[in-house]
Amino acid sequence: MSPSDPIKLTRKDFASDQDVRWCPGCGDYAILATVQRTLPELTQEKEKTVFISGIGCSSRFPYYMNTYGFHSIHGRAPTFATGLKLANPELDIWVISGDGDGFSIGGNHMLHVLRRNVNLQILLFNNRIYGLTKGQYSPTSLVGLRTPSSPFGSVDRPVLPASVALGAGARFVARSVDTAAKHLGPMLKEAHAFRGTAFLEIMQNCPVFADGTWLHATDRATAAETQLMLEHGKPMIFGKEKNMGLRLRPKKLELEIVKLGENGVTEDDLLVHDETNQAMAFLLAAMEPPTFPIALGVLYRAPAPAYDDAVISQIEATIEKQGAGDMDTLLNSGHTWTVE
């Protein structure tokens, strides 16, 4: 939508009449606010907007949106979304999932929705904990985390959602932060604009069971040093002084941090972000403080035919070629015989 178009719907139009029941201080409030604020800029057809979730704290999200909403069963949101999209490709579908919902019980569906490239957006609220079941470690929790189900520290190695998404064949992978409205809003728009599955990981804080789990990456006081804001076609630079950069370590396929002006390093030595480069996206996805800054923004964007488009066009092409089906003809096809 161009800026000159009149915007009729407002944030209020997208808020349902239900009381929001997340814990005070939950990062989900911030995400909800940004989504409600952004949607009027994306659509004037509220009735075509659908939120589908699984189970977990984040999955209560659809109840708070005054759109069509579907609170399904644990881990399965992508499958309901795929079926709905096949029934009505006109719908604009947002899948809301969490780290447990999307990468533990629903890991299989996440893999397949991403590889199929169904035209929808997935918002992954990653708080690295099971909140609704009261604080067990999740598939993204770090080794050593003490929780009721890991009183001596978790020994499970964590999964990196963005890396897995890339490995599954996702064509759009981005990352943002719950409370960074100015970054999250534009990321929602980028995700929405992508035709295919747009995977947006949102680092979200759970103040009750995993407070500060992302603080090393999101603390505003140190964010300039711990965050790399990705921009396509721009050299990868970060730091308060804008003097830190990323480059490939000579003779190795790995990243290193260099300081501009030190040892003769100039901007020309730095890696330039290329959204269409999957190998680079894998390297960026794996970065985490304190060793590296965390990469925020669009890690990877490489459009490919969307699944639902392919399904519909195959049906349409078949009807065009064979003609619309006639049931009586079908029933009488092949060998038949008549009894007088």
Place this chain on the structure above:
Amino acid sequence: MQTSTSPTAPVREELDAVVIRFAGDSGDGMQLTGSQFTHSTALMGNDLATFPDYPAEIRAPAGTTYGVSGFQVHFASHDIMTPGDEPDVLVAMNPAALKTNLADLKRGGLIIVNTGAFTDGNLKKAGYTTNPLDDDTLAPYRELRLDISKHTLAAVEDFELGTKEALRSKNMWTLGLVLWLFGRDMQPTIEWLGQKFAKKPEIRDSNIAALKAGNAYGETAEMPSGIGVYQVPKADLGAGTYRNITGNEALAWGLTAASQLSDLRLVLGSYPITPASTVLHALAKLKRFGVTTFQAEDEIAACCAAIGASWGGAIGVTTTSGPGVALKTEAIGLAIILELPLIVVDIQRGGPSTGLPTKTEQSDLLQAMYGRNGDSPLAIVAAATPGDCFFMAIEAVRLSLKYMTPVMLLTDGYLANGAEPWRIPKMADLPKLEAKFADPDNIPEDYHPYLRNPETLARIWAKPGMPGLEHRIGGLEKHFDSGNISYDPDNHHKMTKTRAAKIAGIAKDIPAQACDSGEAGDTLAVVGWGSTYGSIAQAVRRARSKGKKVAHIHIRHLSPFPANLGELLGSFDKVIVPEMNNGMLVKILRSDFLIDAQGVNKIAGQPFKVAEIEAAIEQHLG
């Protein structure tokens, strides 16, 4: 008849009914041989029923007993309902086929045996220590010993195929011979080969040559004494146009017909599983009907996608077998609380667990009825014959759309793969199915997603995309009056009762239970459901022809039952319930109607023989 114009036209002995079983290695093409024979037989106007029986392994080691594949066809000049108890004719292509099938052959029956396959190696693989052709193993039967392998090699000599390739045609040689024995026309098979191998003319021609050679062998060779040639006159089927149909074909077409009758898109979510996969295959071909098939990553995804599609205003269908239903269970429960249409087709097979994937059983009834968490009733219908799968698919969709509920459609492996001649219905004769959606131009003042039709108790169906009807649904309990989440104790009680009443109310909308044969007040009722229809019907008719006061009641609507079922069952002195499980319907009938129904159970992965039901009738009538 083709043979009537033959210069050596033999005098054919007229038979009423014949059962032939083709048995060979799973690589021998017995399923093709059987289905081609069936096809020719249908065109002759016989009534027929078939029973393919094949191993779970795609290619079990050649020559072993567990690699034996069989296809039984029963055809007659009168109406028949089962593939037959005992074969009159057994075609055994190798020692393993002889070993696993001989015990079933009727005493005095005809055995056609391929002596060429009775090598030391094959005998050993079949577990024979001595050659059964050399002792008196075959003495109780009439034998036709032929070196089919050698005859086939001779027949296709001109095509210069390798021996292995040439021997592949031995099923066609055999088919040619059997077609001749029973006076069937070769032409349909020749046409079929022409189509199947249109792009491989050498294979096409060598198979046709083998077929003709087998047929010519019958005509010209001197048959041993006792081997006659036969004909089975046309059956007196009702007027109409017929085709052969398997249960899975009928099911796929029934679902498509339901889509046409309701003007709703059919969306199938499915994951490959025996014996349901052929429904997915059949529907995947029907894109010109707007049918959308989604081969999901697993059974759960398949069911959930169907539910998502239903919410979007399509007919969401998922097809599977018992283990798949187990996986879909949570999603089916969701569809129950969401009150959305959903068709779950369970093509039952032997269980528990992976069980007997290629064998038939009726052991998912309790799973269908009760196998979910919470009080979670749904509607259940069951098809009785392969052709009935068409009509029950339409019935399942009708109930699902009208009552906004999941409907489980039960068939089984025997119906799925078995074929029967089917009088083709005309679409114009089938009632339209009505889907009532909410109207965005006429939104009720008190609109909420759980607003109900007071008569059916079905909730309003508003599709995403309809302006002004935005709503949220989900797996949490909803308030009766607002559709919002509610943990209120009284409300949960009320909603549970409402969901149950909705399903129970369907009883008013289905036909009253009638007796298939016999009548209320007879001494004994034989109550069946699903694929046992044919065996029970035939057994009861035979018993009645002997003057026994016995009736056959076949239940197609299992949840809810027809409103008069309890009263009807109560009119008999005794009730027996034959089932291919360890007693499921019988348990429900006993608990629902407090009657002393007795089970007759067969859990062998095989359908009931008519004689087995007859024996049970005898036993219970005393």
